[in-house]
Amino acid sequence: MQEGNQKPKRALVVAVQLPRASDVEFEASLTELRQLAKTLGFEVVGLFTQKRASFDSAGYLGAGKRKELHEQVLLDRADLVLVDHEISPSQSHNLEKEVGCEVMDRTMVILEIFHRHAHSRAARAQVEIARLGYMAPRMREAAKLAGPKDRARSGTGGRSGGESHGELDRRKIRERIAELQKELDAMDLGRNTQRARRQERQGLARVALVGYTNAGKSTLMRALTGSEVLVADKLFATLDTTVRALHPESVPRVLVSDTVGFIKNLPHGLVASFKSTLDEALEASLLAHVVDASDPGFERQLAVTEEVLDEIGAKDVPRLLVFNKIDRGGDEAALRAKYPGCIVMSARREGDVAKLRAAIVAFFQRRLVEAELFLPWSAQKQRGEIFATCEVLEERAAGEGAFLRVRGEPETVERLREKFSA
Ligand SMILES: Nc1nc2c(ncn2[C@@H]2O[C@H](COP(=O)(O)OP(=O)(O)OP(=O)(O)O)[C@@H](O)[C@H]2O)c(=O)[nH]1
Numbered sequence: 001m002q003e004g005n006q007k008p009k010r011a012l013v014v015a016v017q018l019p020r021a022s023d024v025e026f027e028a029s030l031t032e033l034r035q036l037a038k039t040l041g042f043e044v045v046g047l048f049t050q051k052r053a054s055f056d057s058a059g060y061l062g063a064g065k066r067k068e069l070h071e072q073v074l075l076d077r078a079d080l081v082l083v084d085h086e087i088s089p090s091q092s093h094n095l096e097k098e099v100g101c102e103v104m105d106r107t108m109v110i111l112e113i114f115h116r117h118a119h120s121r122a123a124r125a126q127v128e129i130a131r132l133g134y135m136a137p138r139m140r141e142a143a144k145l146a147g148p149k150d151r152a153r154s155g156t157g158g159r160s161g162g163e164s165h166g167e168l169d170r171r172k173i174r175e176r177i178a179e180l181q182k183e184l185d186a187m188d189l190g191r192n193t194q195r196a197r198r199q200e201r202q203g204l205a206r207v208a209l210v211g212y213t214n215a216g217k218s219t220l221m222r223a224l225t226g227s228e229v230l231v232a233d234k235l236f237a238t239l240d241t242t243v244r245a246l247h248p249e250s251v252p253r254v255l256v257s258d259t260v261g262f263i264k265n266l267p268h269g270l271v272a273s274f275k276s277t278l279d280e281a282l283e284a285s286l287l288a289h290v291v292d293a294s295d296p297g298f299e300r301q302l303a304v305t306e307e308v309l310d311e312i313g314a315k316d317v318p319r320l321l322v323f324n325k326i327d328r329g330g331d332e333a334a335l336r337a338k339y340p341g342c343i344v345m346s347a348r349r350e351g352d353v354a355k356l357r358a359a360i361v362a363f364f365q366r367r368l369v370e371a372e373l374f375l376p377w378s379a380q381k382q383r384g385e386i387f388a389t390c391e392v393l394e395e396r397a398a399g400e401g402a403f404l405r406v407r408g409e410p411e412t413v414e415r416l417r418e419k420f421s422a
């Protein structure tokens, strides 16, 4: 991730442990921040923690600890400090001044990863909106600290009378956000019509792979569909949704979508802006929730994912719980006992992937319903639609048209029944 052959930046991970965070949770969060740092190409050179009843309002750590941290930064020759919480603009500013190097909070780290990994126009626009939203209050803080001098210098550039540099920048940010939002809305319209067309054509057997970042969703997507989606041992490798058919094809035809990974404390701007990516998940009739069974913190990851799914309105979509990476560790028997109906597997084993595939197909086959349709000779053009979305069990010509006995997804069959009721 590091540009060219520059030396990687040396980072010190800094965290306050609040009373409500258990040791296990605290450790898990630190491990995750280390991984996030690694994803950005930083070298983590040390750890600096403090137990406190609350964050210090001026500088996150207590005043004494900030001095100690300054010494630690010098000792470790750290280029930057990574704070394992989202801190306020003034806390960040003060900390930076006192420890003498750049400070990035958890939100900034995640935003930076999203920024680097976003490839499509939509993903780039969404990330930029989130970044601008994060920067705006921080610029206000910087402007406040710059003092009244700033306001006095009016009348140059694009500024109207009395508008300070800070205000100008903030106005520009607002305008840029509005512009990006308009672009996204336009893309969304396009995407919705595309999506509607896709559903018309292909019926509604959709499964979405969801789960914590790095759980193995893209790996399973590849294995299930034979497609070449990006797989990487990085957090947030996937930032766009891809949709592919199960391969080899099944009856009914099942579409699989790979989605952006979840994470604890996903910056708020990102939850909102990535909702459109996760919308794919909402459309699916089945969510395959992929969990890295070999991660000691898997239960927390599972809970975080479920919480976010609730938040985006996917609470009632049926789940298939998939414990992946069992080849690396995890207690298979305990998982089966605790989560009845779950699948325990490794994406590295062909037989396991076949079992997952069978479970997905079985889910959709169970749901299938039958109906009898009447297709008038005058509507023969629609034959293609019926054959593409359903299995046609029987066909009989009669008078003005043909009777077709079909089997398919409830929603598809219902839609066809409305048009061609026998
Ligand atoms: N040992 C082992 N490694 C796996 C397994 N499944 C995936 N991996 C590895 O785990 C890492 C992450 O896999 P991805 O498929 O990119 O994970 P993801 O859930 O798509 O991650 P994001 O896109 O970041 O949300 C890769 O290095 C994979 O090779 C598995 O069953 N066993």
Ligand SMILES: [Mg+2]
Pocket: 217, 218, 219, 230, 231, 237, 238, 258, 259
């Ligand atoms: Mg992925």
